[in-house]
Amino acid sequence: MLEHWWVIAGLAVATFSIRLSGYLVGARLPTDGGWARAFNALPGCLIAALLTVILIQGEWQEWGAAGIALSIAVVTRSLPATMIVGVLAVWILRNFV
Amino acid sequence: MIRNLSDQSQDFIAGVRDVTPLAFGVAIYGLAFGLLAAQAGMDGMQTGVMGAVVFAGSSQIVAVERIVAGAGAYAALIAGIALNLRIFLITASLRSEFKERPLWQMLLGVHLAGDENWALLHAKRAGGGKAGYWYLVGAGLCLMLVWLLTTVSGASFAQALPEPRALGLDFAFAAAFIAILRSLCRRASDVLPWGFSIAASATLVLLTPIEPSWALALGGALGAGVAGVWSHA
Numbered sequence: 047m048l049e050h051w052w053v054i055a056g057l058a059v060a061t062f063s064i065r066l067s068g069y070l071v072g073a074r075l076p077t078d079g080g081w082a083r084a085f086n087a088l089p090g091c092l093i094a095a096l097l098t099v100i101l102i103q104g105e106w107q108e109w110g111a112a113g114i115a116l117s118i119a120v121v122t123r124s125l126p127a128t129m130i131v132g133v134l135a136v137w138i139l140r141n142f143v
Numbered sequence: 144m145i146r147n148l149s150d151q152s153q154d155f156i157a158g159v160r161d162v163t164p165l166a167f168g169v170a171i172y173g174l175a176f177g178l179l180a181a182q183a184g185m186d187g188m189q190t191g192v193m194g195a196v197v198f199a200g201s202s203q204i205v206a207v208e209r210i211v212a213g214a215g216a217y218a219a220l221i222a223g224i225a226l227n228l229r230i231f232l233i234t235a236s237l238r239s240e241f242k243e244r245p246l247w248q249m250l251l252g253v254h255l256a257g258d259e260n261w262a263l264l265h266a267k268r269a270g271g272g273k274a275g276y277w278y279l280v281g282a283g284l285c286l287m288l289v290w291l292l293t294t295v296s297g298a299s300f301a302q303a304l305p306e307p308r309a310l311g312l313d314f315a316f317a318a319a320f321i322a323i324l325r326s327l328c329r330r331a332s333d334v335l336p337w338g339f340s341i342a343a344s345a346t347l348v349l350l351t352p353i354e355p356s357w358a359l360a361l362g363g364a365l366g367a368g369v370a371g372v373w374s375h376a
Contacts, residue, residue, distance in 0.1 A: 049216045050185055056220045057206055058196035061227050065234045065253045072235030073242055084371030087336045088236045089265040090327045091366030092229060093320050094337035095344040096258070098362065099355045100317050102348050108314065115318040119325035123270075126164040128325075132318025137311030 107143075111136035151277045158260065158274070158281030161267065165259045168315035169200065169286050170293045175307050176204050177297015183210040190298040194291045198254060202226040203294075226356040232363055233261045240264075240276045252276055255283025259319070266326040335373075340366030 075081045101112055115132035122128070148156075173194075180190045185207070197203055206223030210216070234241075234256050241249045260282035267274040297304065307313050328334060344362025347353050353361075 054193045060224045068231035068234030072238035080371035084367040087370030088367040091340040092363035095340040095362035098344045119322045125322040128322035129318045136314040
């Protein structure tokens with residue numbers, strides 16, 4: 047039990063430090079030119095990298111479902127629709143194909 | 144919309160409303176994490192405290208999974224921290240939201256910043272919508288509430304729950320990020336830096352023994368760097 051509290055405390059302190067230092071470093075960088083372009087591009091880049099890592103760890107069912115979800119996202123631009131179709135697609139591909 | 148509602152309240156409510164579909168995904172992860180926490184011998188109280196003070200779902204899952212695997216507290220901590228490195232880039236990209244705010248608001252916003260509400264904020268803006276600090280906080284508090292309720296219930300009623308993977312629900316976030324990426328794409332040139340991020344993180348994961356969470360952060364930073372250096376991006 048005590049071990050759990052140490053992990054909780056350590057992870058809380060470390061995570062908050064990461065969050066705070068990200069902001070403090072970001073706030074000290076220039077707000078125009080190359081740095082601004084990099085920060086504007088950061089969300090998309092990070093999400094693209096996150097999806098890449100998730101999908102590499104998946105198999106053909108996940109890749110297929112991702113393709114289907116992407117076409118729904120392109121056509122509808124809807125977050126709930128993409129989530130529902132993506133989950134349904136992966137469930138069908140895993141269980142019935 | 145109620146007439147006298149201030150801009151801040153409207154922003155806050157919009158955040159809560161827009162995050163609702165993602166909150167369902169978080170609820171599923173919360174129940175799954177609660178199950179795992181119960182296996183690690185954590186009670187409802189420890190699970191709740193962890194959710195409130197760490198508030199980073201994937202790192203909590205990884206750290207507790209390491210405890211269940213018997214890897215020890217130190218290994219659990221390192222794994223959890225490694226997974227959170229990307230949050231450095233998330234709060235860095237929120238610099239204009241936190242600047243010139245009272246200290247408590249900055250600290251609250253920083254603590255509530257996570258993948259889902261941060262990505263939603265940027266997606267909403269890319270679509271031409273208004274979203275600021277209170278949007279982030281509204282969505283973040285909603286996610287915190289759902290996370291606490293579901294993780295504590297998961298830990299307390301572990302036996303009664305189905306396995307999310309069997310229902311395909313583990314794919315909910317991957318699908319959500321696909322939708323968010325779509326709304327972040329304003330013009331064709333936005334996609335070029337993403338290509339670098341995808342290629343870099345894929346190369347690192349497939350060809351080097353590097354941890355996937357490092358590959359993710361490095362890939363994201365590289366793509367952003369390309370956008371910064373290449374002035375047409």
